[in-house]
Amino acid sequence: MSENLEKLKLAEKLVSRGKVSRRQFVQLAIAAGFTAAAGEVMFVKAVRAEPKKGGSAKFGLAHGATTDTLDPAGYPDTATQFPFSGAMSNMLTEVDVDGSIVPDVAESFEFGKDAGTWIFKIRKGITFHDGKSVTAEDVIASFQHHMGADSKSAAKSLLTDIAEIKADGTDTVVFTLKSPNADFPYVTSDYHIPIMPAKDGKADWQSGVRTGAFVFGEWEPGVRAFLKRNPNYHKDGKPYFDEVEFLTIADVTARSAALTAGQVHWISRADLKTLNLLKRDPNVNIEEVTGLGHYTLPMHVNVAPFDNVDVRTALKYAINRQDIVDKVFLGHAKAGNDNPIAPAVKFSIDPEPKHTYDPEKAKFHLKKAGMENLKVDLSVADAAFNGAVDAAVLYQQHAKAAGIDINVIREPNDGYWDNVWLKKPWCACYWSGRPTADWMFTTTYSKGAAWNDTNWSHPRFEELLVQGRAETDEKKRAAIYAEMQQLLHDDGGALVLVFNNYVDAASKKLAHGKVAGNWEGDGLRIAERWWFA
Numbered sequence: 001m002s003e004n005l006e007k008l009k010l011a012e013k014l015v016s017r018g019k020v021s022r023r024q025f026v027q028l029a030i031a032a033g034f035t036a037a038a039g040e041v042m043f044v045k046a047v048r049a050e051p052k053k054g055g056s057a058k059f060g061l062a063h064g065a066t067t068d069t070l071d072p073a074g075y076p077d078t079a080t081q082f083p084f085s086g087a088m089s090n091m092l093t094e095v096d097v098d099g100s101i102v103p104d105v106a107e108s109f110e111f112g113k114d115a116g117t118w119i120f121k122i123r124k125g126i127t128f129h130d131g132k133s134v135t136a137e138d139v140i141a142s143f144q145h146h147m148g149a150d151s152k153s154a155a156k157s158l159l160t161d162i163a164e165i166k167a168d169g170t171d172t173v174v175f176t177l178k179s180p181n182a183d184f185p186y187v188t189s190d191y192h193i194p195i196m197p198a199k200d201g202k203a204d205w206q207s208g209v210r211t212g213a214f215v216f217g218e219w220e221p222g223v224r225a226f227l228k229r230n231p232n233y234h235k236d237g238k239p240y241f242d243e244v245e246f247l248t249i250a251d252v253t254a255r256s257a258a259l260t261a262g263q264v265h266w267i268s269r270a271d272l273k274t275l276n277l278l279k280r281d282p283n284v285n286i287e288e289v290t291g292l293g294h295y296t297l298p299m300h301v302n303v304a305p306f307d308n309v310d311v312r313t314a315l316k317y318a319i320n321r322q323d324i325v326d327k328v329f330l331g332h333a334k335a336g337n338d339n340p341i342a343p344a345v346k347f348s349i350d351p352e353p354k355h356t357y358d359p360e361k362a363k364f365h366l367k368k369a370g371m372e373n374l375k376v377d378l379s380v381a382d383a384a385f386n387g388a389v390d391a392a393v394l395y396q397q398h399a400k401a402a403g404i405d406i407n408v409i410r411e412p413n414d415g416y417w418d419n420v421w422l423k424k425p426w427c428a429c430y431w432s433g434r435p436t437a438d439w440m441f442t443t444t445y446s447k448g449a450a451w452n453d454t455n456w457s458h459p460r461f462e463e464l465l466v467q468g469r470a471e472t473d474e475k476k477r478a479a480i481y482a483e484m485q486q487l488l489h490d491d492g493g494a495l496v497l498v499f500n501n502y503v504d505a506a507s508k509k510l511a512h513g514k515v516a517g518n519w520e521g522d523g524l525r526i527a528e529r530w531w532f533a
Contacts, residue, residue: 004032008042055532056243057510059521060255060267063383064248066222067418071205072192073146073153076417078268078520081191083225083246086524089194089210090234092120092139093185095435095523097516101185105134105195105211109188115180115472120188122171126234128197129215136167141198145205155192157442157449161469180470183436190439191524213239213528222248222414227527240531250413252386259284259505266530268520269386270505272330278505287504288332291517292342292433294499295333295385297378297395298453300425301493305376309491310369315376316495317365318399320357325498327394328387332503336496338489340431340440343499344517347437347481351489362402375405376426383416384428391497392428422453429453430500432519437481438469445488454493461487509533 008028022043029039064079072089075081085091094104103109107123126134143165146153164176177184194210196203208216211234214227225246229239247264249255252271258264260281270278270286278284299306299315306312321335334343338355341348366374380392389410396406411420411427420427434440443449446465447457461484468480488494502520511533516523522530 002032004028008032051237051240051511051531052533053237053240053242053531055241056245057241057266057527057530057532058245058247058264059526060247060249060258060264062250062252062255062269062386063417064222064250065415065418067415068221070208070219072194072196073151073155073205075154075192076421078524079222079225079246079248081519081524082521082526083214083219083227083244084208084210085191085194086212086519086521087214087227087239087244087246087527088208088212088216089191089196090212091190091193092188092195095186095189095516095518097514097523099435099516099518101189101435104189105139106188109185111184112174115182115184115470116177118175118177118184119168120173120175122173123234124171126211127232128211129209129230130197131232132197134195134211135170135198136173137170138198138203139173139195140165140167141201141203142193142196145196145203146193152450153192154443154450155190157446157451158187158190158439179466180472181438182472183438183469186436186439191519214244217243224248235528239528241527244527250383252382256505259507262507265510266504266506266526268502268504270503271386272328272332272503275330275503283508285506285508285510287502287506287515289502289515289517290344291502291520292345292435292499293502293520294336294340294342294431294433295388295391295497296336296340296429296431296453297426297495297497298429299493299495300455302455303425305369305371305374306425306493308369310365311371311374312491312493314362314365314369314374314402314404315399316355317358317362318402318404319395319495319497320398321497323357323398324391324394328390329498329500332501333498336498338492338494338496339485340433340444340488340494340496341437341481341485342433345433345435345437345440347478349482349485351486355489357398359398359401362399362404366403373403373405375407377407377409377424379409379411379420379424379427381411381413381416381420381428383411383413384421385430385500388428422451435518437484438465441465441484445492445494456491456493458487458491 025043026039061078063077068080090104092106096102106120108121146155161178163178213233215230217226217228219225227244229242255267259267325333380388392408399406464480464484471477512530
């Protein structure tokens with residue numbers, strides 16, 4: 001290596017510490033044989049490579065409602081998930097950027113004789129924001145908060161298989177399951193189950209005291225959440241920001257304007273229609289990640305006419321999903337096939353027959369249902385997902401060829417998740433997806449699940465759900481999950497529209513490492529993992 005190249009390598013390390021100016025670096029690059037333009041690119045990369053501490057970051061979110069609560073049993077949208085789970089809290093485990101399950105509040109986990117018993121050791125030295133050490137009692141109370149006959153928690157269905165939780169000393173928690181579950185450590189990473197301090201034997205969610213990278217500051221539900229850096233965070237060096245603020249900006253045009261005006265540093269769910277304009281902005285980066293998320297049109301299968309499987313099948317054949325991918329999502333999505341398990345998830349299949357656009361097949365199933373024509377209401381708002389209204393209008397046009405009249409009801413964005421989803425018989429919804437098939441099935445499609453937005457239940461599906469969790473033979477497990485996906489495809493009430501890419505936009509002032517795709521916003525951990533360049 002030449003002397004000039006050695007100096008350049010040293011300069012790359014010094015740039016991130018502010019020891020070498022842009023001009024000095026470019027001069028060294030030229031001396032080492034690079035062009036000035038290449039030197040500029042190398043300088044920018046060097047500046048962004050090393051995380052720096054400091055600054056106040058603002059994030060623009062697509063969701064939020066005045067009815068939002070600090071209670072993690074709910075957390076219906078990103079306005080609570082980002083600040084209160086991703087930034088303010090930790091779960092027992094965490095899904096890392098590669099999709100693997102790793103310890104978080106726990107420092108280790110292992111199963112006992114089989115996957116029916118799981119033992120979690122609490123991380124030494126981890127404390128709540130008020131300085132209290134985390135104990136087994138806190139972990140137990142945090143899980144029990146979502147359990148019990150009266151629980152309305154979205155995580156309740158995930159935890160019904162727990163027979164007993166007990167402490168083994170102050171730093172060990174033992175979960176005994178009703179049946180083995182090889183994926184149980186993934187369950188404990190769910191953003192609804194942050195570890196909270198126990199108070200009088202119950203989880204104290206009201207105080208907002210957690211263990212996360214940031215401490216509760218100010219909150220206006222449906223408007224903003226402001227958090228301050230936790231100086232005693234258990235992850236070395238993190239977080240990098242001093243303060244973070246999450247702003248609800250439901251209108252996508254307003255979000256884009258806030259970013260370009262410098263009012264926020266990052267926005268979720270960039271407007272695909274104007275993405276080219278954002279790309280031209282020299283101060284903006286487009287961040288696109290293929291994740292597990294998908295958009296659905298769930299039908300209540302216990303409400304006419306959706307209680308007829310042939311009606312459901314007709315509606316699945318009456319939509320041209322590829323047309324919606326091309327015109328609404330501009331190619332930033334993949335057409336669905338009424339299977340909610342993303343292609344990237346282990347054991348995923350693509351069921352047959354494909355539910356591609358076929359008005360004649362739709363007519364055939366309507367006739368089987370005893371109907372020549374069908375008129376149904378579809379409630380939508382862009383609060384469900386960007387483009388939901390446009391997708392519904394296109395669907396309305398597609399369905400006419402099958403003799404189906406879809407009345408598109410445009411619902412208000414504000415309060416959509418409280419007043420429409422789970423309430424109206426047919427509406428629009430988004431799912432962030434889940435990293436395992438069992439997790440997705442249990443959260444959304446198992447009988448009695450709080451977020452079963454189709455009210456669908458199937459005896460064979462429930463039987464397979466228990467078998468799949470306990471099965472450790474990979475081939476047998478694959479066959480079980482294949483049958484479950486086929487059942488949902490054939491009989492379920494969820495019209496899976498598309499698997500969406502996470503398309504966000506960020507100021508070039510921000511920097512980050514590899515971005516996770518398990519949830520949006522770098523696994524909801526954008527506040528903890530990102531920094532100012």
